[in-house]
Amino acid sequence: MNLILLSPDDIGADHYARITDTRRLKHLLEVHRASAGENFSVGIQGGNMGKAELVELSSEQAVFSLNSLEELPPPPLPVHLVLALPRPRMLARTLEHVTTLGVKEITLLHTKRVEKSYWQSPELRPEKIYQHLILGLEQAKDTLLPTVHLRKGFRPFIEEQLPALLAKGRGLLAHPGMPHACPRGISDKTLLLVGPEGGFIDWEVEQLLTAGCEGMHLGPRILRVETAVTALLSRLF
Amino acid sequence: MNLILLSPDDIGADHYARITDTRRLKHLLEVHRASAGENFSVGIQGGNMGKAELVELSSEQAVFSLNSLEELPPPPLPVHLVLALPRPRMLARTLEHVTTLGVKEITLLHTKRVEKSYWQSPELRPEKIYQHLILGLEQAKDTLLPTVHLRKGFRPFIEEQLPALLAKGRGLLAHPGMPHACPRGISDKTLLLVGPEGGFIDWEVEQLLTAGCEGMHLGPRILRVETAVTALLSRLF
Secondary structure (H helix, E strand, O other), X not given: OOOEEEOHHHEOOOOEEEEXXXXXXHHHHHHOOOOOOOEEEEEEOOOOEEEEEEEEEOOOOEEEEOOOOOEOOOOOOOEEEEEEOOOHHHHHHHHXXXXXXXXXXXXXXXXXXXXXXXXXOHHHOXXXXXHHHHHHHHHXXXXXXXXXXXXXXXXXXXXXHHHXXXXXXXXXXXXXXXXXXXXXXXXXXXXXXXXXXXXXXXXXXXXXXXXXXXXXXXXXXXXXXXXXXXXXXHHHO | OOOEEEOHHHEOOOOEEXXXXXHHHHHHHHHXXXXXXXXXXXXXXXXXXXXXXXXXXXXXXXXXXXXXXXXXXXXXXXXXXXXXXXXXXHXXXXXXXXXXXXXXXXEEEOOOOOOHHHHHOHHHOHHXXXXXXXXXXXXXXOXXXXXXXXXXXXXXXXXXXXXXXXXXXXXXXXXXXXXOEOOOOOOOOEEEEEXXXXXXXXXXXXXXXXXXXXXXXXXXXXXXXHHHHHHHHHHHO
Protein backbone atom coordinates (compact mmCIF):
# COMPACT_ATOMS: atom_id res chain seq x y z
CA MET A 1 0.00 0.00 0.00
CA ASN A 2 2.21 2.81 -1.31
CA LEU A 3 -0.85 5.03 -1.60
CA ILE A 4 -3.88 5.26 0.66
CA LEU A 5 -6.59 5.34 -1.96
CA LEU A 6 -9.74 7.07 -0.73
CA SER A 7 -13.12 6.21 -2.18
CA PRO A 8 -15.98 8.74 -2.12
CA ASP A 9 -17.37 6.77 0.86
CA ASP A 10 -14.22 7.48 2.87
CA ILE A 11 -14.44 11.25 2.51
CA GLY A 12 -16.63 13.43 4.71
CA ALA A 13 -17.94 16.90 3.95
CA ASP A 14 -15.60 18.26 6.63
CA HIS A 15 -12.30 17.73 4.71
CA TYR A 16 -11.53 14.67 6.77
CA ALA A 17 -11.30 11.15 5.40
CA ARG A 18 -12.21 8.21 7.62
CA ILE A 19 -11.00 4.67 6.96
CA THR A 20 -12.85 1.96 8.84
CA ASP A 21 -12.20 -1.27 6.93
CA THR A 22 -10.05 -3.94 8.53
CA ARG A 23 -7.65 -4.42 5.61
CA ARG A 24 -6.40 -0.86 5.45
CA LEU A 25 -6.50 -0.31 9.22
CA LYS A 26 -4.44 -3.45 9.75
CA HIS A 27 -1.95 -2.33 7.11
CA LEU A 28 -1.59 1.11 8.72
CA LEU A 29 -1.17 -0.40 12.18
CA GLU A 30 0.98 -3.43 11.41
CA VAL A 31 2.97 -2.62 8.27
CA HIS A 32 3.31 1.16 8.43
CA ARG A 33 3.21 1.10 12.27
CA ALA A 34 1.60 4.48 11.81
CA SER A 35 0.83 6.98 14.53
CA ALA A 36 -1.13 10.22 14.63
CA GLY A 37 0.81 13.24 13.37
CA GLU A 38 2.56 11.41 10.54
CA ASN A 39 2.00 12.23 6.87
CA PHE A 40 1.00 9.62 4.30
CA SER A 41 0.60 9.53 0.53
CA VAL A 42 -3.12 9.59 -0.19
CA GLY A 43 -5.14 9.83 -3.36
CA ILE A 44 -8.80 10.29 -4.18
CA GLN A 45 -10.28 7.71 -6.54
CA GLY A 46 -10.39 9.33 -9.96
CA GLY A 47 -8.72 12.46 -8.64
CA ASN A 48 -5.52 13.97 -7.28
CA MET A 49 -2.88 12.69 -4.91
CA GLY A 50 -0.70 14.26 -2.23
CA LYS A 51 0.31 14.09 1.41
CA ALA A 52 -2.24 14.00 4.21
CA GLU A 53 -1.81 14.05 7.97
CA LEU A 54 -3.07 11.15 10.02
CA VAL A 55 -4.90 12.88 12.88
CA GLU A 56 -6.37 9.84 14.64
CA LEU A 57 -5.65 6.12 14.55
CA SER A 58 -7.32 3.36 16.51
CA SER A 59 -8.40 -0.21 15.78
CA GLU A 60 -11.77 1.26 14.71
CA GLN A 61 -10.78 4.11 12.43
CA ALA A 62 -8.03 6.15 10.84
CA VAL A 63 -8.79 9.80 10.23
CA PHE A 64 -6.81 11.89 7.74
CA SER A 65 -6.93 15.65 7.42
CA LEU A 66 -7.19 16.41 3.71
CA ASN A 67 -5.50 19.58 2.64
CA SER A 68 -4.90 20.46 -0.95
CA LEU A 69 -4.00 17.38 -2.98
CA GLU A 70 -2.27 18.81 -6.01
CA GLU A 71 -0.39 15.92 -7.60
CA LEU A 72 -1.89 14.36 -10.73
CA PRO A 73 -1.95 10.57 -11.03
CA PRO A 74 0.67 9.12 -13.42
CA PRO A 75 -0.36 9.08 -17.09
CA PRO A 76 -2.25 5.96 -18.24
CA LEU A 77 -0.96 3.69 -21.00
CA PRO A 78 -2.74 4.37 -24.32
CA VAL A 79 -3.96 0.80 -24.52
CA HIS A 80 -7.11 -1.28 -24.34
CA LEU A 81 -6.04 -4.80 -23.35
CA VAL A 82 -8.15 -7.65 -24.72
CA LEU A 83 -7.16 -10.77 -22.86
CA ALA A 84 -8.46 -14.30 -23.29
CA LEU A 85 -9.82 -15.11 -19.83
CA PRO A 86 -6.96 -16.74 -17.86
CA ARG A 87 -7.50 -19.32 -15.16
CA PRO A 88 -8.70 -17.72 -11.93
CA ARG A 89 -5.44 -17.40 -9.94
CA MET A 90 -3.60 -16.12 -13.00
CA LEU A 91 -6.45 -13.66 -13.64
CA ALA A 92 -6.13 -12.21 -10.15
CA ARG A 93 -2.40 -11.61 -10.49
CA THR A 94 -2.68 -10.36 -14.07
CA LEU A 95 -5.33 -7.78 -13.13
CA GLU A 96 -2.98 -6.44 -10.46
CA HIS A 97 0.06 -6.41 -12.78
CA VAL A 98 -1.70 -4.57 -15.61
CA THR A 99 -3.35 -2.07 -13.27
CA THR A 100 0.04 -1.34 -11.74
CA LEU A 101 1.46 -0.79 -15.23
CA GLY A 102 -1.26 1.75 -16.11
CA VAL A 103 -3.80 -0.11 -18.27
CA LYS A 104 -7.26 1.52 -17.99
CA GLU A 105 -9.42 -0.57 -20.34
CA ILE A 106 -9.49 -4.34 -20.01
CA THR A 107 -11.71 -6.78 -21.90
CA LEU A 108 -11.75 -10.41 -20.77
CA LEU A 109 -12.71 -12.49 -23.77
CA HIS A 110 -13.86 -16.05 -24.36
CA THR A 111 -11.87 -17.98 -26.95
CA LYS A 112 -11.82 -21.63 -27.99
CA ARG A 113 -9.01 -22.57 -25.61
CA VAL A 114 -10.50 -20.80 -22.55
CA GLU A 115 -12.04 -23.41 -20.23
CA LYS A 116 -15.74 -22.63 -19.91
CA SER A 117 -15.61 -23.26 -16.16
CA TYR A 118 -13.39 -20.18 -15.73
CA TRP A 119 -16.44 -18.01 -16.38
CA GLN A 120 -18.03 -19.40 -13.21
CA SER A 121 -15.08 -18.46 -11.00
CA PRO A 122 -15.73 -16.25 -7.96
CA GLU A 123 -12.72 -14.19 -9.16
CA LEU A 124 -15.03 -12.70 -11.81
CA ARG A 125 -17.47 -11.26 -9.30
CA PRO A 126 -17.41 -7.45 -9.56
CA GLU A 127 -16.30 -7.03 -5.94
CA LYS A 128 -13.35 -9.41 -6.44
CA ILE A 129 -12.27 -7.70 -9.65
CA TYR A 130 -12.61 -4.32 -7.93
CA GLN A 131 -10.39 -5.51 -5.10
CA HIS A 132 -7.58 -6.55 -7.46
CA LEU A 133 -7.78 -3.22 -9.32
CA ILE A 134 -7.58 -1.32 -6.03
CA LEU A 135 -4.53 -3.33 -4.94
CA GLY A 136 -2.88 -2.47 -8.26
CA LEU A 137 -3.59 1.26 -7.84
CA GLU A 138 -2.35 1.26 -4.22
CA GLN A 139 0.86 -0.43 -5.36
CA ALA A 140 1.51 1.88 -8.35
CA LYS A 141 0.40 5.13 -6.66
CA ASP A 142 -2.40 5.82 -9.11
CA THR A 143 -6.02 6.87 -8.61
CA LEU A 144 -7.68 6.05 -11.95
CA LEU A 145 -9.66 2.82 -11.75
CA PRO A 146 -9.55 0.62 -14.87
CA THR A 147 -12.78 -0.55 -16.50
CA VAL A 148 -13.17 -4.30 -16.99
CA HIS A 149 -15.54 -5.70 -19.64
CA LEU A 150 -16.53 -9.37 -19.82
CA ARG A 151 -17.19 -10.78 -23.31
CA LYS A 152 -18.34 -14.39 -23.22
CA GLY A 153 -18.63 -14.85 -27.00
CA PHE A 154 -15.70 -14.59 -29.42
CA ARG A 155 -17.79 -14.23 -32.57
CA PRO A 156 -20.08 -11.47 -31.20
CA PHE A 157 -16.96 -9.64 -30.00
CA ILE A 158 -15.40 -9.82 -33.48
CA GLU A 159 -18.60 -8.82 -35.26
CA GLU A 160 -20.10 -6.27 -32.91
CA GLN A 161 -17.30 -4.69 -30.87
CA LEU A 162 -13.98 -5.11 -32.67
CA PRO A 163 -14.67 -2.79 -35.66
CA ALA A 164 -15.48 0.16 -33.39
CA LEU A 165 -12.45 -0.57 -31.19
CA LEU A 166 -10.14 -0.73 -34.22
CA ALA A 167 -11.58 2.53 -35.55
CA LYS A 168 -10.08 4.21 -32.47
CA GLY A 169 -6.52 2.96 -32.88
CA ARG A 170 -4.00 0.37 -33.93
CA GLY A 171 -4.81 -3.31 -33.32
CA LEU A 172 -1.90 -5.53 -32.27
CA LEU A 173 -2.34 -9.28 -32.00
CA ALA A 174 0.35 -10.98 -29.89
CA HIS A 175 0.72 -14.52 -31.20
CA PRO A 176 3.69 -16.90 -31.56
CA GLY A 177 4.91 -17.38 -35.12
CA MET A 178 3.62 -14.07 -36.51
CA PRO A 179 6.13 -12.57 -38.99
CA HIS A 180 6.90 -9.30 -37.15
CA ALA A 181 8.50 -8.76 -33.75
CA CYS A 182 6.65 -6.74 -31.11
CA PRO A 183 7.31 -3.03 -31.78
CA ARG A 184 9.12 -0.96 -29.15
CA GLY A 185 8.35 2.39 -27.58
CA ILE A 186 5.21 3.31 -29.51
CA SER A 187 2.77 6.01 -28.43
CA ASP A 188 -0.18 5.05 -30.66
CA LYS A 189 -3.56 4.40 -29.17
CA THR A 190 -3.51 0.61 -29.22
CA LEU A 191 -5.84 -2.35 -28.91
CA LEU A 192 -3.63 -5.20 -27.68
CA LEU A 193 -4.98 -8.75 -28.00
CA VAL A 194 -3.43 -11.61 -26.02
CA GLY A 195 -4.56 -15.23 -26.28
CA PRO A 196 -4.98 -17.91 -23.61
CA GLU A 197 -2.44 -20.55 -22.51
CA GLY A 198 -2.14 -22.63 -25.69
CA GLY A 199 -2.85 -19.58 -27.85
CA PHE A 200 -5.64 -18.45 -30.14
CA ILE A 201 -6.72 -21.16 -32.61
CA ASP A 202 -5.92 -20.62 -36.29
CA TRP A 203 -9.48 -19.57 -37.12
CA GLU A 204 -9.42 -16.91 -34.39
CA VAL A 205 -6.07 -15.57 -35.64
CA GLU A 206 -7.51 -15.36 -39.17
CA GLN A 207 -10.58 -13.49 -37.94
CA LEU A 208 -8.46 -10.98 -36.04
CA LEU A 209 -6.03 -10.40 -38.93
CA THR A 210 -8.91 -10.05 -41.40
CA ALA A 211 -10.51 -7.48 -39.12
CA GLY A 212 -7.36 -5.39 -39.41
CA CYS A 213 -5.14 -6.39 -36.49
CA GLU A 214 -1.37 -6.58 -37.05
CA GLY A 215 0.18 -9.84 -35.90
CA MET A 216 3.39 -9.73 -33.86
CA HIS A 217 5.42 -12.04 -31.64
CA LEU A 218 7.66 -11.82 -28.57
CA GLY A 219 10.28 -14.34 -29.70
CA PRO A 220 10.68 -18.11 -29.50
CA ARG A 221 10.10 -18.49 -25.76
CA ILE A 222 6.65 -19.53 -24.58
CA LEU A 223 5.69 -17.20 -21.74
CA ARG A 224 2.94 -17.61 -19.20
CA VAL A 225 0.09 -15.19 -19.78
CA GLU A 226 0.98 -12.99 -16.81
CA THR A 227 4.64 -12.76 -17.88
CA ALA A 228 3.69 -12.17 -21.52
CA VAL A 229 1.27 -9.34 -20.74
CA THR A 230 3.81 -7.47 -18.59
CA ALA A 231 6.55 -8.07 -21.18
CA LEU A 232 4.31 -6.82 -24.02
CA LEU A 233 3.19 -3.66 -22.21
CA SER A 234 6.72 -2.80 -21.14
CA ARG A 235 8.17 -3.30 -24.60
CA LEU A 236 5.35 -1.51 -26.44
CA PHE A 237 5.03 1.67 -24.36
CA MET B 1 5.09 -28.31 -19.44
CA ASN B 2 5.63 -27.22 -23.05
CA LEU B 3 8.88 -29.17 -23.10
CA ILE B 4 9.74 -32.46 -21.44
CA LEU B 5 13.14 -31.62 -20.04
CA LEU B 6 15.34 -34.66 -19.60
CA SER B 7 18.08 -34.70 -16.98
CA PRO B 8 21.13 -36.94 -17.40
CA ASP B 9 19.47 -39.31 -14.88
CA ASP B 10 16.48 -39.76 -17.22
CA ILE B 11 18.56 -40.94 -20.18
CA GLY B 12 19.77 -44.50 -20.62
CA ALA B 13 22.68 -45.72 -22.71
CA ASP B 14 20.15 -47.34 -25.07
CA HIS B 15 18.77 -44.10 -26.64
CA TYR B 16 15.67 -44.33 -24.50
CA ALA B 17 14.70 -41.82 -21.81
CA ARG B 18 12.70 -42.99 -18.81
CA ILE B 19 10.66 -40.64 -16.64
CA THR B 20 9.60 -42.05 -13.29
CA ASP B 21 8.80 -39.04 -11.10
CA THR B 22 5.20 -38.41 -10.09
CA ARG B 23 5.04 -34.77 -11.20
CA ARG B 24 5.89 -35.34 -14.83
CA LEU B 25 4.03 -38.66 -15.08
CA LYS B 26 0.91 -37.03 -13.70
CA HIS B 27 1.25 -34.14 -16.14
CA LEU B 28 1.63 -36.52 -19.10
CA LEU B 29 -1.34 -38.62 -17.98
CA GLU B 30 -3.73 -35.92 -16.77
CA VAL B 31 -2.89 -32.76 -18.69
CA HIS B 32 -1.51 -34.09 -21.97
CA ARG B 33 -3.67 -37.23 -21.73
CA ALA B 34 -0.79 -38.81 -23.57
CA SER B 35 -0.67 -42.27 -25.07
CA ALA B 36 2.07 -44.41 -26.59
CA GLY B 37 2.84 -43.59 -30.21
CA GLU B 38 2.44 -39.81 -29.83
CA ASN B 39 5.31 -37.37 -30.32
CA PHE B 40 6.31 -34.79 -27.71
CA SER B 41 8.71 -31.87 -27.53
CA VAL B 42 11.67 -32.99 -25.46
CA GLY B 43 14.99 -31.40 -24.61
CA ILE B 44 18.15 -32.56 -22.89
CA GLN B 45 19.34 -30.39 -20.00
CA GLY B 46 22.15 -28.24 -21.39
CA GLY B 47 21.66 -29.67 -24.86
CA ASN B 48 19.39 -29.86 -27.89
CA MET B 49 15.64 -30.16 -28.29
CA GLY B 50 13.34 -31.90 -30.74
CA LYS B 51 10.47 -34.35 -31.05
CA ALA B 52 10.54 -37.78 -29.40
CA GLU B 53 8.09 -40.66 -29.54
CA LEU B 54 6.45 -41.86 -26.38
CA VAL B 55 6.82 -45.63 -26.64
CA GLU B 56 5.44 -46.64 -23.25
CA LEU B 57 3.29 -44.92 -20.63
CA SER B 58 2.05 -46.28 -17.32
CA SER B 59 1.59 -44.89 -13.83
CA GLU B 60 5.17 -46.10 -13.13
CA GLN B 61 7.10 -44.79 -16.09
CA ALA B 62 7.06 -42.98 -19.41
CA VAL B 63 9.59 -44.14 -21.98
CA PHE B 64 10.64 -41.95 -24.91
CA SER B 65 12.61 -43.09 -27.91
CA LEU B 66 15.27 -40.44 -28.52
CA ASN B 67 16.19 -39.95 -32.13
CA SER B 68 18.28 -37.07 -33.31
CA LEU B 69 17.44 -33.90 -31.41
CA GLU B 70 18.66 -31.15 -33.69
CA GLU B 71 16.99 -27.97 -32.47
CA LEU B 72 19.10 -25.54 -30.45
CA PRO B 73 17.60 -23.97 -27.33
CA PRO B 74 16.55 -20.30 -27.75
CA PRO B 75 19.35 -17.76 -27.23
CA PRO B 76 19.86 -16.57 -23.64
CA LEU B 77 19.56 -12.92 -22.63
CA PRO B 78 23.00 -11.26 -22.27
CA VAL B 79 22.32 -10.38 -18.66
CA HIS B 80 23.38 -11.21 -15.15
CA LEU B 81 20.49 -10.26 -12.85
CA VAL B 82 21.42 -9.10 -9.35
CA LEU B 83 18.24 -9.04 -7.32
CA ALA B 84 17.77 -8.02 -3.70
CA LEU B 85 16.32 -11.18 -2.12
CA PRO B 86 12.52 -10.89 -2.39
CA ARG B 87 10.13 -12.42 0.13
CA PRO B 88 9.81 -16.18 -0.37
CA ARG B 89 6.61 -16.41 -2.45
CA MET B 90 7.70 -13.56 -4.68
CA LEU B 91 11.12 -15.19 -5.04
CA ALA B 92 9.55 -18.42 -6.29
CA ARG B 93 7.49 -16.67 -8.96
CA THR B 94 10.33 -14.32 -9.93
CA LEU B 95 12.75 -17.20 -10.47
CA GLU B 96 10.22 -18.80 -12.82
CA HIS B 97 9.51 -15.53 -14.69
CA VAL B 98 13.17 -14.69 -15.28
CA THR B 99 14.08 -18.24 -16.27
CA THR B 100 11.23 -18.21 -18.77
CA LEU B 101 12.54 -14.92 -20.16
CA GLY B 102 16.05 -16.36 -20.71
CA VAL B 103 18.15 -15.08 -17.79
CA LYS B 104 21.09 -17.47 -17.11
CA GLU B 105 22.95 -15.78 -14.25
CA ILE B 106 21.10 -14.72 -11.11
CA THR B 107 22.59 -13.33 -7.91
CA LEU B 108 20.31 -12.97 -4.89
CA LEU B 109 21.75 -10.21 -2.73
CA HIS B 110 21.24 -8.98 0.80
CA THR B 111 20.52 -5.28 1.14
CA LYS B 112 19.44 -3.09 4.03
CA ARG B 113 15.72 -3.43 3.27
CA VAL B 114 15.76 -7.22 2.81
CA GLU B 115 14.29 -8.87 5.90
CA LYS B 116 16.96 -11.10 7.41
CA SER B 117 14.42 -13.88 7.98
CA TYR B 118 14.06 -14.31 4.20
CA TRP B 119 17.51 -15.96 4.18
CA GLN B 120 16.12 -18.77 6.35
CA SER B 121 13.27 -19.57 3.93
CA PRO B 122 12.97 -23.14 2.62
CA GLU B 123 12.55 -21.52 -0.83
CA LEU B 124 16.33 -20.94 -0.81
CA ARG B 125 17.19 -24.63 -0.49
CA PRO B 126 19.03 -25.74 -3.63
CA GLU B 127 16.37 -28.34 -4.50
CA LYS B 128 13.58 -25.74 -4.28
CA ILE B 129 15.48 -23.22 -6.41
CA TYR B 130 16.25 -25.99 -8.91
CA GLN B 131 12.55 -26.88 -9.11
CA HIS B 132 11.57 -23.29 -9.99
CA LEU B 133 14.28 -23.06 -12.64
CA ILE B 134 13.12 -26.34 -14.18
CA LEU B 135 9.50 -25.13 -14.28
CA GLY B 136 10.68 -21.98 -16.05
CA LEU B 137 12.62 -23.98 -18.66
CA GLU B 138 9.70 -26.38 -19.25
CA GLN B 139 7.42 -23.37 -19.77
CA ALA B 140 9.73 -21.47 -22.13
CA LYS B 141 11.00 -24.51 -24.08
CA ASP B 142 14.62 -24.04 -23.10
CA THR B 143 17.28 -26.47 -21.86
CA LEU B 144 19.96 -24.20 -20.35
CA LEU B 145 19.71 -24.11 -16.58
CA PRO B 146 20.43 -20.72 -14.95
CA THR B 147 23.03 -20.44 -12.18
CA VAL B 148 21.89 -18.88 -8.91
CA HIS B 149 24.38 -17.31 -6.50
CA LEU B 150 23.48 -16.29 -2.93
CA ARG B 151 25.29 -13.23 -1.53
CA LYS B 152 24.38 -12.54 2.08
CA GLY B 153 26.54 -9.43 2.47
CA PHE B 154 26.09 -6.21 0.50
CA ARG B 155 29.50 -4.73 1.29
CA PRO B 156 31.51 -7.88 0.43
CA PHE B 157 29.54 -8.09 -2.83
CA ILE B 158 30.41 -4.48 -3.71
CA GLU B 159 34.05 -4.84 -2.74
CA GLU B 160 34.87 -8.36 -3.86
CA GLN B 161 32.53 -9.31 -6.71
CA LEU B 162 31.14 -6.17 -8.34
CA PRO B 163 34.37 -4.88 -9.93
CA ALA B 164 34.93 -8.17 -11.79
CA LEU B 165 31.29 -8.31 -12.88
CA LEU B 166 31.41 -4.72 -14.18
CA ALA B 167 34.62 -5.48 -16.05
CA LYS B 168 32.60 -7.91 -18.18
CA GLY B 169 29.86 -5.50 -19.25
CA ARG B 170 27.57 -2.57 -18.62
CA GLY B 171 26.09 -2.13 -15.13
CA LEU B 172 22.50 -0.86 -14.97
CA LEU B 173 20.94 0.07 -11.64
CA ALA B 174 17.13 0.18 -11.74
CA HIS B 175 16.03 2.67 -9.10
CA PRO B 176 13.15 5.17 -8.90
CA GLY B 177 14.16 8.79 -9.35
CA MET B 178 17.33 8.16 -11.37
CA PRO B 179 17.75 10.79 -14.11
CA HIS B 180 17.65 8.45 -17.16
CA ALA B 181 14.85 6.22 -18.40
CA CYS B 182 15.48 2.51 -18.89
CA PRO B 183 17.12 2.03 -22.31
CA ARG B 184 15.32 -0.05 -24.97
CA GLY B 185 16.46 -2.87 -27.19
CA ILE B 186 20.11 -3.05 -26.19
CA SER B 187 22.37 -6.00 -26.95
CA ASP B 188 25.21 -5.18 -24.54
CA LYS B 189 26.37 -7.70 -21.98
CA THR B 190 24.64 -6.27 -18.93
CA LEU B 191 24.68 -6.52 -15.17
CA LEU B 192 21.17 -5.51 -14.07
CA LEU B 193 20.66 -4.59 -10.41
CA VAL B 194 17.16 -4.47 -8.90
CA GLY B 195 16.42 -3.49 -5.31
CA PRO B 196 13.96 -4.88 -2.78
CA GLU B 197 10.41 -3.69 -2.07
CA GLY B 198 11.09 -0.22 -0.69
CA GLY B 199 14.23 0.12 -2.82
CA PHE B 200 17.94 0.34 -2.19
CA ILE B 201 18.85 2.82 0.55
CA ASP B 202 20.70 5.99 -0.49
CA TRP B 203 24.06 4.66 0.69
CA GLU B 204 23.65 1.52 -1.40
CA VAL B 205 22.72 3.58 -4.48
CA GLU B 206 25.82 5.73 -3.95
CA GLN B 207 28.04 2.67 -3.65
CA LEU B 208 26.64 1.18 -6.86
CA LEU B 209 26.94 4.42 -8.83
CA THR B 210 30.47 5.01 -7.54
CA ALA B 211 31.42 1.51 -8.63
CA GLY B 212 30.39 2.43 -12.18
CA CYS B 213 26.74 1.41 -12.53
CA GLU B 214 24.43 3.66 -14.59
CA GLY B 215 21.23 4.58 -12.79
CA MET B 216 17.93 4.35 -14.67
CA HIS B 217 14.22 4.28 -13.88
CA LEU B 218 11.03 2.72 -15.24
CA GLY B 219 8.75 5.74 -14.74
CA PRO B 220 6.67 7.10 -11.89
CA ARG B 221 4.72 3.92 -11.11
CA ILE B 222 5.89 1.77 -8.22
CA LEU B 223 5.97 -1.81 -9.46
CA ARG B 224 6.18 -5.00 -7.45
CA VAL B 225 9.54 -6.67 -7.79
CA GLU B 226 8.23 -9.48 -10.00
CA THR B 227 6.48 -7.03 -12.34
CA ALA B 228 9.49 -4.69 -12.40
CA VAL B 229 11.96 -7.45 -13.28
CA THR B 230 9.85 -8.71 -16.20
CA ALA B 231 9.22 -5.14 -17.39
CA LEU B 232 12.95 -4.30 -17.22
CA LEU B 233 14.10 -7.41 -19.08
CA SER B 234 11.48 -6.99 -21.78
CA ARG B 235 12.28 -3.33 -22.34
CA LEU B 236 16.06 -3.75 -22.22
CA PHE B 237 16.51 -6.74 -24.58
